[in-house]
Amino acid sequence: MVMKMIFDTIVGIATLRGISALNVIRVSGSDAIQLVNRLFVGKDLDQQPSHTVSYGHLIDDGVIIDEVLVSIFREPKSFTAENVVEISTHGGYLIAEKVIEALIKLGCRMAEPGEFTKRAYLNGRIDLTQAESIMDMVNAKTMTQLQIANQGLNGQVKELINDLQSDLLSLIAKIEVNIDYPEYDDAVVMTNEIIIPETKTIIDKINQILIKSDTGKVIREGIKTVIVGRPNVGKSSLLNTLLREDKAIVTEISGTTRDLIEGELNLGGILLKLIDTAGIRTTDDIVEKIGIDRAKKALSESDLVLLVLDQSQKLTDADKELIELTSDKTRIIVGNKTDLGSLVDIQNENIIKVSAKNKTGIDLLENEVKRLFVDEVLIGNNETMLSNARHIGKLKEANQNLKDALSSAQINYPVDMVEIDLRKAWESLGEITGESGTEILISTLFSKFCLGK
């Protein structure tokens, strides 16, 4: 593996993900200021002196990602002794992830675990004892990281990445055989017309994988959530309480809203997309008002059901019907009005007790959402979280390389040029599975094609 960890521009999240009100994204390397500046609308960061903070917005492809504060540290007076930019964004997975994605698109690389510290040492910012203790820690974790890497990507996704790698390798080998054995007549002559659809197929597959990765899905898409409950259990007041929470920010992100989604809610850094909130806002009785079919449709679209019950009353037939209706869904049973007592009689179910009125128990609800949707191993452990985020980052790098290859092919650059980006994509995938290198390519070449003198 080429040790490219040392000198290029890297990006990583410096704060614990998902829980804090703010996130800090750190960028280090000679191009750090220049790259962030390309996303930043505000003062010209290239012109700002070291150790200053600038207010502005990060904009990617014309869409505002977030309102941010950007701190500039010029080399050598920074943590890593390189140019460093620290971006303070609002909390939550989505924003941090979008910022990192935009920076990777511009050429940053996802930082390896402990890489900022390594750079600090290598550039003489911290002494050997400090660095060695960090290295011991990082080394000791290498094995666990590998294990977690495999856990972080579930079996199905891992298989998909392997498939992807072999699709890409076979595409590359087909191009290489043309180049190294131009007179070999049993291989298809690879032209951009052939490369374009094959590349598109691989890009589609990567997008599929990004969606299938559970954590990735939570980060990128939010959780499609439906709130149900019979009349007068307090759904509206629960929603309003959630919306009034300090941490809760309602965001509108253009292009992501689907017809059924009517609101977005940030619950402790995780985006909940509320389905069919119209029913919830105008009436308490979703079942009776819009009919059981509509409710079923909403339910079938959802990733999560918040079933609200009244803690102060025994279960009614309508409650029981809803419990039955949602029994095969990922759901959280919310016992509202916990301030009024605890009469609800339900067996074998974990009830999250909240009081929308007194604003208690909301943290319990947040934790339950995280428990259900974010790999527990990944929460509360920054190193392992990075490990997984690194894989997502690598996959995105690969995707970006493929898109570059595609656009070169579309303007009809020679296949040799197009192949440069295909090979980069393959190497990015290899950094996830640990399988890459010229030898594999050459073995593939000679096992797939019958070449020789």
Place this chain on the structure above:
Amino acid sequence: MYDAIIIGGGHAGSEASLAVARLGHETLLITGNINMIATMPCNPSIGGPAKGTLVREIDALGGEMGKVADKTSLQMKMLNHSKGPAVRALRAQSDKVLYPKEMQKSLFAQENLTVKEAYVKRLLVENNTVKGVILESGEIIEANTVILTAGTYMEACVLVGSTSTPEGPDKQKPSYGLSEHLRELGIETFRLKTGTPPRIKRDSIDFSKMELSPGDNFKYHFSYDDSVFVPLEKEWPCYLIHTSEFTHSIIKSNLRKSAMYSGLVKGLGPRYCPSIEDKLVRFADKERHQLFIEPESQFIDEVYLQGFSTSMPHDIQEEMVHSLPGLENAVIAKYAYAIEYDAIHPTDLWPTLESKIINNLYFAGQVNGTSGYEEAACQGLMAGINAALKMQGKEPFILRRDEAYIGVLIDDLVTKGVLDPYRMLTSRAEFRLLLRHDNADIRLTEKGHRIGLISDERYQKFLDKLSLIKAETARLKTVTVNPTAVINQQLKAANSGELKEKISLLDLLKRPELSYDFVISLIDEKRTLPLEITEQIEIEVTYEGYIKKAIKEAEKLIKEERIQIPADFDYSKLHNIALEARVKLSKIKPLTVGQASRISGVNPADITSLILHLKEHSSNTSK
């Protein structure tokens, strides 16, 4: 007493001898048969993808191969023309009678160089340093440096069917005892195998059943110095045929008679040049295999049957050949054979190709586990240069992977080692966009001049070329065209977008669909500059974005290559690395962090630990 002795007069030995002698050292080339110096015992061609670039690199550094290939070519072809500038490749069919003659001429005319016909039995070694050689006759010849380029001759064995004959290529006497002696010195050897197809009498062939495969009608040549070419009408064509179902059934029913499949062959053959029986076994569902009939020489009535390498017994070879279209009545001039020989592990060498075990002893060519004339020649040149530099007390000459295919080849050999004969492929070069055959002179002429193998005159010619490129590029930047109807009409005809505003010719040239000739035609100009100048401008401008990206990637490599590791670094001092990494690093003894990071089994965490200790080491010593 000589400054240097070169053992073996093949393509590596020839280049090594010339380089050392040209750099002013008394040199002795010892070879088993003077008439066989620089012969082509396998395919009669030089160049091709990656290999053609090697030839140009050899030439830019002052080597001989390119010039000899130009003088002796029967046909030249530019391969991969449409696939992109980085992979275009020149290939010559060489006259196998003329090529060795031309090379011998250069060797015999070379000042400071003596050629002697003999076999070396042992090396003279004192205190792990080579002091000369001992011949089979018992004669001792002393020298400061020895370069061993024994090719496939050490303990060579030719295998045909069930017979194993101790002989070298073309029935030459092998070198006995030398490899055993090397093992006594602590240099391990291992068996490798290669093979060659049959040669056919030309007048026994019915060419009407074959597809003609001519060369290109272009004034191509390898050397940047000479300009010798053969016009197309004088070129000798190749022909293409395919194996038939009948051929396959003959081979399949006689598979056990092949030396390869009877258990006779112990050496590992090249994946890159499998025998025809190998191809049939490994690709059982392939209905046919392509074969090329290549001219061997204008002086002998024989052709080369490319793709038909085999170790079948002679009677089966007859049957096999006669099953091919146009070869029904063919007369086999020379039967195909497989050959086994002893090679050394190139991981026992420093990147200068000097042995890590015996000082002043260098190895180059096929004995290092490579395959191909070009691969051998470039190692010979590099070993020769480094031997001379060491004698002169100068810094070694090591090419990086972003500087030359030669750098890739030697780095792969000494860092990763080989299991089967190593062939150069473009896929091996991660910076192949920078390592083009068209810019080999730009990459390497200055280095060749500094070393002393490129004359002042040739260097001046090179500098003139550079300034022409620079001046013309600058001119294209200032000359503009306006979005007139005429101009836009011309652009449209060339499938290029219309102009909306004034644009410089340089910016127009950035469009991949437009050529230099087209762009200057917009201002009613015709090319006056040589093609090699305008081609260079065209490539550098059109692919500027990609080239810049590659240069940026290469900068990372350069930084890693700058962090040096002492040759005697003690890896047992590194407490923080995996066992596998420790073992491999101790064996390979990488000279830079870049090289260390390319060793398989050494991961980034090991490298970081290594860097930490190197930093500690250097700060301690500087105190």
